[in-house]
Amino acid sequence: MPFDIRRLVADRLGENYELHEQYVNPTLVDVFRTIGFDRVYARGEGAYLWDDQGDQYLDMLGGFGVAAIGRNNPVVGAALRDVLDMDLPNMVQMDCALLSGLLAEALVQRTPPHLDAVYFCNSGTESVEASLKFARAATGRDRFVHFRGGWHGLTMGSLSVMGGDEFREGFGHLLPGDEVEPGDLEHVERLLAREDVAAVIVECVPGHSVKLPPDGFLARVQQLCRDHGTLLICDEVATGYGRTGTMFAFEHFGLEPDIIATSKALSGGYVPVAATICRRQVYQAVFSSMERAWVHSSSFGRNNLAMAAGLATLSVIDDAHMLRRSAEQGAKLRDGINSLAGHHEVLKEARGVGCLVAIELQRPTGTTRRLAWDAVHAMHQGLYPQMVVMPLLDRHRIITQVTGRADPIIRLMPPFVISDDDIRWFVDALDDVLARSHRVAAPLAGMGRSALKVTLSGRRRQRA
Numbered sequence: 001m002p003f004d005i006r007r008l009v010a011d012r013l014g015e016n017y018e019l020h021e022q023y024v025n026p027t028l029v030d031v032f033r034t035i036g037f038d039r040v041y042a043r044g045e046g047a048y049l050w051d052d053q054g055d056q057y058l059d060m061l062g063g064f065g066v067a068a069i070g071r072n073n074p075v076v077g078a079a080l081r082d083v084l085d086m087d088l089p090n091m092v093q094m095d096c097a098l099l100s101g102l103l104a105e106a107l108v109q110r111t112p113p114h115l116d117a118v119y120f121c122n123s124g125t126e127s128v129e130a131s132l133k134f135a136r137a138a139t140g141r142d143r144f145v146h147f148r149g150g151w152h153g154l155t156m157g158s159l160s161v162m163g164g165d166e167f168r169e170g171f172g173h174l175l176p177g178d179e180v181e182p183g184d185l186e187h188v189e190r191l192l193a194r195e196d197v198a199a200v201i202v203e204c205v206p207g208h209s210v211k212l213p214p215d216g217f218l219a220r221v222q223q224l225c226r227d228h229g230t231l232l233i234c235d236e237v238a239t240g241y242g243r244t245g246t247m248f249a250f251e252h253f254g255l256e257p258d259i260i261a262t263s264k265a266l267s268g269g270y271v272p273v274a275a276t277i278c279r280r281q282v283y284q285a286v287f288s289s290m291e292r293a294w295v296h297s298s299s300f301g302r303n304n305l306a307m308a309a310g311l312a313t314l315s316v317i318d319d320a321h322m323l324r325r326s327a328e329q330g331a332k333l334r335d336g337i338n339s340l341a342g343h344h345e346v347l348k349e350a351r352g353v354g355c356l357v358a359i360e361l362q363r364p365t366g367t368t369r370r371l372a373w374d375a376v377h378a379m380h381q382g383l384y385p386q387m388v389v390m391p392l393l394d395r396h397r398i399i400t401q402v403t404g405r406a407d408p409i410i411r412l413m414p415p416f417v418i419s420d421d422d423i424r425w426f427v428d429a430l431d432d433v434l435a436r437s438h439r440v441a442a443p444l445a446g447m448g449r450s451a452l453k454v455t456l457s458g459r460r461r462q463r464a
């Protein structure tokens with residue numbers, strides 16, 4: 001029988017978790033089952049998903065930001081189908097293809113004039129890896145400075161500049177560098193004064209905590225970089241292409257980074273794509289002679305589907321005024337959530353820029369609610385926000401995520417196409433869930449047991 005992907009999906013939809021349990025990551029399956037996220041999604045469009053029962057969900061996470069212009073955008077979909085229909089030669093490698101040249105041109109047209117050279121790869125972490133290698137090549141220095149709480153990816157180089165230790169455990173020695181508390185300018189100055197730092201890497205708006213740096217901090221870090229021959233890398237993987245209401249987050253701070261790492265939203269939510277954009281001088285320090293023309297590259301880096309998705313996505317961002325939409329809908333979303341603060345002691349604030357929003361919870365002062373908070377926190381620091389995220393899905397069919405590594409935070413990265421009605425759907429649902437969140441005793445005990453089981457089964461698997 002000829003291969004038929006439609007038939008395959010129709011026949012086997014619903015086996016998702018069993019397949020992953022057996023062949024992929026059973027520990028992740030345990031997590032999804034424990035928190036009730038083991039749904040089978042069958043279709044996506046705009047800000048919505050539908051499960052195999054036909055129920056509609058509001059996707060407030062947008063695939064960690066990849067679905068910024070909405071799922072299955074028809075313009076991007078048509079571009080991808082056209083590229084396939086045209087039978088274009090793809091990844092010939094021993095040529096310079098048209099689409100990658102066109103996307104590079106379109107990107108440079110959307111960055112400040114000094115960022116005029118583009119390197120294509122396939123994921124956020126690869127874009128960060130390229131940034132780090134390029135900075136080393138351009139400066140002849142080894143070390144990096146990064147900020148606590150930052151997120152830069154999970155390959156070895158990116159992991160070396162991730163703020164916090166929890167993701168590094170078990171993976172051995174990483175690249176040399178130093179972690180700085182956001183806002184600690186003196187520490188940055190001391191480190192850069194040694195003149196052995198290749199680059200400072202920063203998310204101007206940190207995607208996980210969404211805590212903005214103190215006023216003027218980033219501009220002063222940039223000045224210190226200039227003073228000491230260090231490059232400034234802005235990680236725009238999560239924030240690039242409109243997430244914060246401007247094309248790139250560094251624009252809010254008037255920065256002139258030497259390198260930016262980008263990915264996620266450029267994909268239109270369809271195919272992996274990433275672009276590291278930097279000064280030509282930095283680029284040429286890497287590809288400095290004909291012998292070194294391939295010294296950093298990736299087989300799939302400039303593939304036609306990724307390039308077409310990027311070109312079509314940029315056109316949608318322009319034509320549908322996506323930057324303005326991200327700014328406006330994000331502001332309405334934050335206002336709506338913050339309007340609940342007076343009703344729910346546990347809600348500290350919603351903060352953010354554009355459609356990157358963090359909802360931070362806090363320990364209530366009223367006795368009953370405080371006791372409930374303390375009981376939950378005693379079990380696990382991230383549990384209270386999890387107890388908001390779970391009923392948001394279960395009772396209201398809204399997808400969100402707990403991200404606070406140090407703080408109790410729920411992160412929202414909705415597609416910019418989210419409507420005013422969707423915002424109302426979310427705010428009403430949050431109101432309901434927060435009102436119930438202190439009545440935790442029974443579900444808490446159940447969750448505690450399940451969480452323990454997940455930990456133990458993970459350990460058993462490790463030993464097996």
Ligand SMILES: Cc1ncc(COP(=O)(O)O)c(C=O)c1O
Binds near residue numbers: 125126154236
């Ligand atoms: C700011 C930032 N940098 C880098 C990455 C890594 O991207 P990827 O998951 O595509 O490797 C992420 C992923 O969430 C991110 O948010």
